[in-house]
Amino acid sequence: MSLKNEKKAESRVIFHSLKDASKEPDKVVILDLHLKKLKSIPEEVYNFPNLEELYLMNNSITAIPPHIKAIKKLVKIDLSGNEISVIPKELFELKELKTLILSWNNIEEIPDGIGNLTKLEWLGLNHNNINKISKDIGGLTNLRELVLSDNEIDELPNSISKLSSMEKLRISNNLIEELPKNIGHMKNLTKLEAHENNIINIPESIGDLENLEKLRLYKNLIEALPESIGNCKKLEKLLIYENELEALPESIGKLSKLEELDVSNNALKSLPEDISGLISLDNLDISKNDLDYNAVDKFAKMIPNAKVVF
Secondary structure (H helix, E strand, O other): OOHHHHHHHHHOOEEOOHHHHHHOHHHOOEEEOOOOOOOOOOHHHHHOOOOOEEEOOOOOOOOOOHHHHHOOOOOEEEOOOOOOOOOOHHHHHOOOOOEEEOOOOOOOEEOOOHHHOOOOOEEEOOOOOOOEEOHHHHHOOOOOEEEOOOOOOOOOOHHHHHOOOOOEEEOOOOOOOEOOOOHHHOOOOOEEEOOOOOOOEOOHHHHHOOOOOEEEOOOOOOOEOOHHHHHOOOOOEEEOOOOOOOOOOHHHHHOOOOOEEEOOOOOOOOOOHHHHHOOOOOEEEOOOOOOOHHHHHHHHHHOOOOEEEO
16 A cells, blocks of 8 residues: 555544544544434534544434534534434535435424535435425535435425436425426436325426436326326336326337336226337236236237236
């Protein structure tokens, strides 16, 4: 190992106790204090001028203090599994922050100012009580993954469509009734998890998600898929079971890379002829629909390499 790499490795030492960290405050870059029975963020953490990563998961911390803004070099903070109810505005002054994880807390709102974290790449807020999201979230232009599943969200701000760097959007198990009209602007999206909501309609712009690979929409109230879905040429997995579909769009046959299609537990009365275009299909579940199963047998022969459940 070169001297340069040795110094780099030394600088990435993980400190697991405040006692050890306090002996060499300038060397503390990563501090891991998870499962320490903490009720608050220790004052000592503000004594480490080079602190970049702070792990405080699974404690009993009830609040993020205003002076959190003093940790200027912070790149990652994980406060999941605590008892935090409010995201303070001072947190948004951490201009270098790339990863913010506040999952499994008691947070009810994503407040104004969140968009100031312009370097943020990963925001984890699943398993909270969130019911309000500020439109400022649209300012997170470098965000690649947003996790909002298992909350009480009934509406997404339209500004969320401005997150053009987004690759993974997880919004399952909420109360959402519709996806943003311009969701197609999220050109880099590869995974969309919107299952277990109250969604009725899918916007036409979904067809503009040219990099989408996995789409989970099961357990909603969806009545139809737009014809534009056929433009999602990279789609590999489409799970839309337990909805209210009566038909599939003809364009679905254009999804030549689709490997898994589950449309079970719907109200399908027929399948489009173009389904034969699903040349990569491995698994097709069309069980518990209103299909003529003599016709289904014919379709099964069109896709001989797929396992068909009906």
